[in-house]
Amino acid sequence: MPPTRVGFIGLGHISIHAHLPGLQPLVESGQVELSAFCDVSEEALAEQSAAFGAKATFTDHVQMFEQADLDAVYINLPPTLHTDQVSIAAQRGIHTFVEKPVSLDMAQATGFARQIEEAGIVAQVGFMSRYYSSAEHVVELLRDRTPRHVQVSLFYSGKPVRWWTSRYEECGGSFVENTIHMIDLIRYFLGDIDDVSAFYLWREPGEGPEMMNMPHVYDVNYRFASGVVGNATTSRVLTDANGAGRGEVLIICDDALIEWSTTKVTVNGETTFEAEPKGREAFALQAAAFIEAVQAKDPSRMRSPYGPSLNSLAAVLGANASAERDGQRLALADVEASEVTWNPRHCAGHGTPTLD
Numbered sequence: 001m002p003p004t005r006v007g008f009i010g011l012g013h014i015s016i017h018a019h020l021p022g023l024q025p026l027v028e029s030g031q032v033e034l035s036a037f038c039d040v041s042e043e044a045l046a047e048q049s050a051a052f053g054a055k056a057t058f059t060d061h062v063q064m065f066e067q068a069d070l071d072a073v074y075i076n077l078p079p080t081l082h083t084d085q086v087s088i089a090a091q092r093g094i095h096t097f098v099e100k101p102v103s104l105d106m107a108q109a110t111g112f113a114r115q116i117e118e119a120g121i122v123a124q125v126g127f128m129s130r131y132y133s134s135a136e137h138v139v140e141l142l143r144d145r146t147p148r149h150v151q152v153s154l155f156y157s158g159k160p161v162r163w164w165t166s167r168y169e170e171c172g173g174s175f176v177e178n179t180i181h182m183i184d185l186i187r188y189f190l191g192d193i194d195d196v197s198a199f200y201l202w203r204e205p206g207e208g209p210e211m212m213n214m215p216h217v218y219d220v221n222y223r224f225a226s227g228v229v230g231n232a233t234t235s236r237v238l239t240d241a242n243g244a245g246r247g248e249v250l251i252i253c254d255d256a257l258i259e260w261s262t263t264k265v266t267v268n269g270e271t272t273f274e275a276e277p278k279g280r281e282a283f284a285l286q287a288a289a290f291i292e293a294v295q296a297k298d299p300s301r302m303r304s305p306y307g308p309s310l311n312s313l314a315a316v317l318g319a320n321a322s323a324e325r326d327g328q329r330l331a332l333a334d335v336e337a338s339e340v341t342w343n344p345r346h347c348a349g350h351g352t353p354t355l356d
């Protein structure tokens, strides 16, 4: 089989440190050719094409789609920078990988999902936590059990280092930008979510690091279609306590309190799975699944196809919408249909120069 010709749009952090290294074994074995790189930064293009050996470089994705022969494209852009990249890929029948969150605008994301489905292309979202062996182990543990309760607690620490991931209007807040991974993972374990209700502690102007305008705390309740109830708390309070953060994912059944982490799973305190930290292994497995699905034209080879992943996006954007309505319970069906939306300007009083 000839190599799958892959393009990249966006050569930032996640492309350089995760997806390009993840594809490297497939490049070396001749299954993948890095055919084109696109970034608005000439410097990024020069550095990364030297490091990874792309055949052609572009500063404009429209030109890239017109001039490069591609079978698949990675779209690794911050969520507010999605315009017509997915639409053009779908029109051209180019299989697509999109980093999470695929958009901050639910209507845009569902529009892309429709175009993907109509075009019949393979499309995967970057929820790589589904590819940890520890996640597979939890799926096995749950096979003969009835989960009733799930709890996610994430306490981030340290000062923000980047502008767009520090701003409510640019990334949707830490719950949308980061916790979406764990929300998607508990969906992998427990199925779709039906309802959300959330309370946030909003960051007031002048509180905390200057460029950060996101909430201090996100306290979110979910009801799953299966009846499971859950809570996901995310704290961004510990800005002056570097290294003090921690995270926990608990699934509770009648006979088992299951605790998941990337490298270890315990049941009632006993370790049932342990793996050496293997860096970017999940990204490599995700890349291999994507390329296999593209070559077979079979989305079922992937764990995170685009359409079904929209429930994860609705769960986090719905949390924002509920918190902006003082904890009102919202049906995710209404969030997915964009009948209820969140407002990126909700934090406008907290200093959002990019919007004014």
Ligand SMILES: NC(=O)c1ccc[n+]([C@@H]2O[C@H](COP(=O)([O-])OP(=O)(O)OC[C@H]3O[C@@H](n4cnc5c(N)ncnc54)[C@H](O)[C@@H]3O)[C@@H](O)[C@H]2O)c1
Residues within 6 Å of the ligand: 009, 010, 011, 012, 013, 014, 015, 038, 039, 040, 041, 044, 059, 061, 076, 077, 078, 079, 081, 099, 100, 101, 126, 127, 128, 177
């Ligand atoms: N899966 C994960 O664990 C994980 C981790 C980090 C980031 N992400 C996600 O990956 C996406 C990208 O994040 P990042 O950290 O790589 O961002 P980044 O800011 O590091 O990189 C973005 C890149 O896109 C380029 N760019 C901007 N506009 C462009 C355009 N119109 N055309 C082409 N290139 C353009 C920028 O020059 C930059 O090089 C985000 O959605 C983020 O949430 C996922």
